[in-house]
Amino acid sequence: MLTLDNIYRASYVLKEVIRRTDLIKAPSINPGSEIYLKPENLQVTGSFKVRGAYYKISQLTDEEKAKGVIACSAGNHAQGVALAATHSGIKSLICLPEGAPISKVEATRHLGADICLVKGVYDDAYQRAMQLRDEMGYTFVHPFDDELVIAGQGTIGLELLEQLPDVDNVIVPIGGGGLISGVAYAIKSLNPSVKVYGVQASGAPSMVQSFEKHHIECLPSVSTIADGIAVKEPGEHTFDLCEKYVDGIVTVSEDEICAAILALMEQQKLIAEGAGAVSVAAAMFNKVPVEGKKTICLVSGGNIDVTILSRVINRGLTKSGRNCVLTLELIDKPGQLMRVAQVIAQHGANILSSHHERNGENANVNACTLRVVMETRNAEHVEEIRKALLADGFRILD
Secondary structure: OOOHHHHHHHHHHHOOOOOOOOOEEOOOOOOOOEEEEEEHHHOHHHEOHHHHHHHHHHOOOHHHHHHOEEEEOOOHHHHHHHHHHHHOOOOEEEEEEOOOOHHHHHHHHHOOOEEEEEOOOHHHHHHHHHHHHHHHOOEEOOOOOOHHHHHHHHHHHHHHHHHOOOOOEEEEEOOOOHHHHHHHHHHHHHOOOOEEEEEEEOOOOHHHHHHHHOOOOOOOOOOOOOHHHOOOOOOHHHHHHHHHHOOEEEEEOHHHHHHHHHHHHHHHOOOOOHHHHHHHHHHHOOOOOOOOOEEEEEEOEOOOOHHHHHHHHHHHHHHOOOEEEEEEEEEOOOOHHHHHHHHHHHOOOEEEEEEEEOOOOOOOOOEEEEEEEEEOOOHHHHHHHHHHHHHOOOEEOO
C-alpha cells in the first residue's frame, strides 16, 4: 500500500539521481493571484516520469533485475524507464507504436533502452509488451497505476511543502493519474488544508468523468495536443486515490493549452509540452479559484514535438488576443480599404496580411469582403478595434 514512509524512502533513493527543481515565481500568469511554477520540464529526461520509474526499478529483487524491465510508451515514461534501468545496470525494452515520433524513439534509444516497434497504435504496443513480459519474464513498469511509481511521483509533493510551506493551492496535470495521486497523497497527509486540483485536456477527460460518476470510465477515443495526458482510462489505484485526496478536477481547451505554452515561453523562458502546460492554463483562465491565493502550477514536462511548435504558437497568439482575424463587408468603391487601414493604425494594431474579394457570394451585389489579419496587444485591444470599425460604419462578418 502507498504510505508516507514509502514516499520519504523514494525521496531518499532519488536524491542522487534527479534534479530537485526550484519554484519559480510567475506574477504575470494571473495577476490576481500569487502563482509559482514547479518546472519538472527541467527535470532529467525533461519530465517528472523518471521519479516513479527509477523508484520502481530500485525496489526490484535481484532476480527481477537480472531478467530486465519492459515498458510501453511513446513519450516521457519510455525515457524515464530507459534512464533508470541504464543507471541501475538493468536491461530495458520499450515497446513503441511504429508511428511514434522519430525524435522520441531516438531519445529513448540514446538513454540505453532496446526498442521494439509495433505495427498499429499504443494499444497494440501495450499488448505486445504484455506478451513479451509473459514470454521472457520481464517486469512491467506501468506508467501510472503502480504504487511504487506513485510513491516516486509523490516526492514532488514533499518538495512543494518544503519550498512553499504556506501554499494554498496546487494544480497538477492528469493523464492516468499517477502524478496527482502521489502529490495529493503526500500533501494531504502532511497538510490537509492545502487544496489539490487536477487538470485534464477537454479532449481526454477520462478522470474528470470517472470522478463525477464515482466509477472508472473508459473513453472510446481521445484527441488532444497534450499527448502526454491523452489517456482513455485511469488506473484503479489512481482513481481511488483521486477520489480520496483530490479537491476537484477541471478541463482546459486546446486553445487555452496553446496560450499557456506561449505564456510560459514568453514570460518565463520555459518550454512546456501540452501536458505540462495544462496546469498553467487552468490558472490563467481561472478554471480553479486562484484569486488571492498562493498557487503552485506543476509544469510536468517539456518534451514538445518541435514540428508542431509553430502551430501551437499561432493558436496561442490568437487565444490570447495577440493575433486577430476580422472579415468585413465593404461597399465596393474607392477608398474603403484605406479607411479600414486608417482605423486599425489609429488604434495601434499592425496589419500582417489582407485579402480583398470582389467576386464573393454577397447578398449585396455592390459589396465586397475584406479579410484582415492583425497583430494586437490583447483581447481588450481587439474589442477596441472592432468597436471603432463598427462606429465608422463597417459591417463585421466574422
